[in-house]
Amino acid sequence: MINVTLPDGSQRQYEDGASPADVAESISISLAKAALAAKVNGELYDLNRPLDGDAEVAIVTARDKEGLELIRHDAAHVLAQAVQEMYPDTQVTIGPVIDDGFYYDFAREKPFSTEDFERIEKKMEEIIDKDYPIVREVWSKEDAIETFKKIGEDYKAQIIDDIIPPGEPITVYKQGDWFDLCRGPHLPSTGKLPKAFKLMKLAGAYWRGDHRNEMLQRMYGTAWANEKDLKAHLLRIEEAEKRDHRRIGAQLDLFHLDGTAAAGSVFWHANGYTVWRQIEAYMRRRLDAEGYDEIKTPQLMDSVQWEKSGHWGKYRENMFIVPDFIPEGEEGVEISVPEDAKLMALKPMNCPAHVEVFKQGQKSYRDLPIRLAEFGCCHRNEPHGAIHGIMRVRQFTQDDAHIFCREDQIVEESIKFCRLLESVYRDFGFEEIAVKLSTRPDVRAGSDETWDRAEKGLKDAVDAAGLPCEILPGEGAFYGPKLEFQLTDAIGRVWQCGTLQLDYVLPERLGAEYTASDGTKQRPVMLHRAILGSMERFIGILIEEFSGAFPLWLAPAQVIVATITSDADEYAEEAARTLRAAGLRVEVDTRNEKINYKVREHSLRKVPVIAVVGQREADDRKVALRRFGSQGQEILGLDEAASKIAAEATPPDLRRAGDE
RNA sequence: GCCGGUAUAGCUCAGCUGGUAGAGCACCUGAUUUGUAAUCAGGGGGUCGGGGGUUCAAGUCCCUCUGCCGGCACCA
Numbered sequence: 001m002i003n004v005t006l007p008d009g010s011q012r013q014y015e016d017g018a019s020p021a022d023v024a025e026s027i028s029i030s031l032a033k034a035a036l037a038a039k040v041n042g043e044l045y046d047l048n049r050p051l052d053g054d055a056e057v058a059i060v061t062a063r064d065k066e067g068l069e070l071i072r073h074d075a076a077h078v079l080a081q082a083v084q085e086m087y088p089d090t091q092v093t094i095g096p097v098i099d100d101g102f103y104y105d106f107a108r109e110k111p112f113s114t115e116d117f118e119r120i121e122k123k124m125e126e127i128i129d130k131d132y133p134i135v136r137e138v139w140s141k142e143d144a145i146e147t148f149k150k151i152g153e154d155y156k157a158q159i160i161d162d163i164i165p166p167g168e169p170i171t172v173y174k175q176g177d178w179f180d181l182c183r184g185p186h187l188p189s190t191g192k193l194p195k196a197f198k199l200m201k202l203a204g205a206y207w208r209g210d211h212r213n214e215m216l217q218r219m220y221g222t223a224w225a226n227e228k229d230l231k232a233h234l235l236r237i238e239e240a241e242k243r244d245h246r247r248i249g250a251q252l253d254l255f256h257l258d259g260t261a262a263a264g265s266v267f268w269h270a271n272g273y274t275v276w277r278q279i280e281a282y283m284r285r286r287l288d289a290e291g292y293d294e295i296k297t298p299q300l301m302d303s304v305q306w307e308k309s310g311h312w313g314k315y316r317e318n319m320f321i322v323p324d325f326i327p328e329g330e331e332g333v334e335i336s337v338p339e340d341a342k343l344m345a346l347k348p349m350n351c352p353a354h355v356e357v358f359k360q361g362q363k364s365y366r367d368l369p370i371r372l373a374e375f376g377c378c379h380r381n382e383p384h385g386a387i388h389g390i391m392r393v394r395q396f397t398q399d400d401a402h403i404f405c406r407e408d409q410i411v412e413e414s415i416k417f418c419r420l421l422e423s424v425y426r427d428f429g430f431e432e433i434a435v436k437l438s439t440r441p442d443v444r445a446g447s448d449e450t451w452d453r454a455e456k457g458l459k460d461a462v463d464a465a466g467l468p469c470e471i472l473p474g475e476g477a478f479y480g481p482k483l484e485f486q487l488t489d490a491i492g493r494v495w496q497c498g499t500l501q502l503d504y505v506l507p508e509r510l511g512a513e514y515t516a517s518d519g520t521k522q523r524p525v526m527l528h529r530a531i532l533g534s535m536e537r538f539i540g541i542l543i544e545e546f547s548g549a550f551p552l553w554l555a556p557a558q559v560i561v562a563t564i565t566s567d568a569d570e571y572a573e574e575a576a577r578t579l580r581a582a583g584l585r586v587e588v589d590t591r592n593e594k595i596n597y598k599v600r601e602h603s604l605r606k607v608p609v610i611a612v613v614g615q616r617e618a619d620d621r622k623v624a625l626r627r628f629g630s631q632g633q634e635i636l637g638l639d640e641a642a643s644k645i646a647a648e649a650t651p652p653d654l655r656r657a658g659d660e
Numbered sequence: 661g662c663c664g665g666u667a668u669a670g671c672u673c674a675g676c677u678g679g680u681a682g683a684g685c686a687c688c689u690g691a692u693u694u695g696u697a698a699u700c701a702g703g704g705g706g707u708c709g710g711g712g713g714u715u716c717a718a719g720u721c722c723c724u725c726u727g728c729c730g731g732c733a734c735c736a
Contacts, residue, residue, distance in 0.1 A: 203731030204663025
């Protein structure tokens with residue numbers, strides 16, 4: 001007999017060899033029906049896998065996180081089986097669970113088409129209807145490799161060969177005639193898989209994620225516990241697409257992109273640039289208050305400078321090179337660059353230039369830390385497939401700064417930075433920030449003691465700012481560890497925004513030094529840091545975060561004064577003057593249109609406040625305010641309205657200053 | 661850069677098996693002076709992404725280049 005402890009603490013006895021399925025059945029018929037797998041002493045078990053002895057058992061159903069993952073994992077297997085039955089010339093590779101679903105990578109000469117999806121889904125449903133038992137088998141590594149090789153599954157054989165240590169057994173799951181290498185666990189049979197899945201997209205993916213390998217065909221799918229959840233998910237995607245910054249950027253006339261005229265560079269329109277200017281002004285105030293010195297450095301620098309910094313050797317293929325010469329010859333004639341032309345490069349980053357500024361004159365230990373900030377416009381020749389809206393561009397402006405400090409100042413400066421970043425993100429409405437700490441890579445500069453101090457310094461800084469942090473071992477730059485601060489866009493794509501990187505190397509390479517208290521020359525440590533990351537990316541994320549309905553302080557047009565009849569035109573202009581005098585961005589709409597039409601149009605533009613004026617308001621010197629997102633109206637005296645809206649439109653940092 | 665898809669009016673899109681382009685919105689003109697999410701009528705606008713080919717004839721078929729979209733790789 002074996003003793004089983006259930007999650008509620010109660011105990012039951014079972015025959016030797018009993019499985020979680022027996023446990024579920026003994027509890028209730030409905031639980032037996034809903035059971036997908038079990039947690040046995042914390043480890044996930046197949047429902048029919050016999051218990052090894054006394055155990056704590058929790059039955060997993062579709063309502064558990066693990067249950068949903070099982071469903072998705074099985075959906076991937078059923079997909080693979082369906083595809084191989086329909087296209088026998090296909091090899092399977094891997095098919096993991098991801099957020100909201102799964103994917104499976106197939107190797108096949110001929111490309112699949114999304115038009116095949118419907119037929120594949122039908123085939124998957126057939127496999128579910130056949131209700132094949134899913135059977136776990138334990139094979140030896142050698143047998144497995146031989147078997148998979150024999151049936152032409154070279155990728156599988158390779159996976160087993162590479163991943164499984166010699167002599168260790170592997171598990172194989174069979175469903176009908178089809179089987180796959182898999183750690184498991186799985187559902188007891190294919191019939192348990194809810195018909196609440198959908199194939200979503202087709203994409204290329206390199207075998208093992210390495211671009212030197214062949215490209216496989218990846219099928220993405222989504223799978224849920226029931227049809228209702230699936231529908232809800234599809235609806236969420238649809239809603240998220242409406243928030244796409246590229247779409248809203250066009251709708252609200254914020255910016256445009258022209259891949260032919262300037263691939264990967266943004267044409268900012270007045271509306272979008274107004275948002276930019278508010279953000280820039282805000283950041284400038286925050287930096288001023290934190291003791292930064294704002295500077296401006298050259299766009300083009302001699303290649304010699306980039307050689308010194310090390311960028312020329314390592315990152316040249318991502319830099320825009322500009323030969324410094326005067327073209328000769330007739331108009332329309334091909335320009336040839338003289339061989340002896342000096343080469344310049346558009347800056348891909350600001351650091352070397354900031355070191356140059358630091359190096360001017362003598363620096364004492366008393367001067368440190370020196371914090372040099374720049375809204376630096378950088379160019380990077382990104383791979384074409386990487387460009388994405390305004391999130392990943394080839395010309396972008398960083399809210400960059402470099403802190404030159406002594407080693408004993410690192411922790412304090414890092415803490416100050418994390419606190420500032422946290423406060424800034426909060427001001428923009430971001431509560432959840434993902435923080436990653438990338439630690440020392442195998443190949444690195446500097447001693448272990450230095451790395452110990454640096455990594456601890458960054459970790460202490462994040463902790464002090466009260467931010468949760470994930471460690472990415474070995475992901476740091478060769479010159480130092482780094483913190484990355486990530487935000488998520490509407491579709492769930494994660495973007496790096498803020499960063500803090502410790503650097504002992506560049507000051508050395510470029511010869512930055514200060515005079516220490518004992519009169520010796522010392523190297524400063526350099527902290528590369530950005531809060532927003534790039535203006536472009538950050539604004540892109542803001543657009544998606546707010547669906548284009550910016551908070552009042554950021555909105556391109558804050559108030560629209562809209563007339564009902566032309567009798568109120570003159571008063572509308574006066575109202576606008578009053579509102580503008582209060583510091584607001586105001587537009588007037590005196591067009592010969594119905595008020596319904598105007599309200600609709602400005603609501604679609606997501607203008608925060610519509611001030612309606614008709615004869616009544618003109619007579620009483622009032623305005624009827626309608627807020628974006630609400631139906632009601634508030635009638636206020638003109639002066640009162642101006643001061644009230646202006647107070648609401650105060651940027652968060654100035655509001656705090658005003659409160660104190 | 662790689663795999664797949666895609667490109668028609670300012671925008672969103674229609675245009676079957678080849679027979680020299682169409683809708684809605686937007687825009688312009690006129691009428692309408694209107695009280696909180698679309699007033700009515702008329703009008704203008706496209707060398708169908710570029711180049712090449714097949715054909716009596718190409719938006720439609722083929723090749724190629726470019727951009728864009730979805731992934732992958734990359735992201736100092």
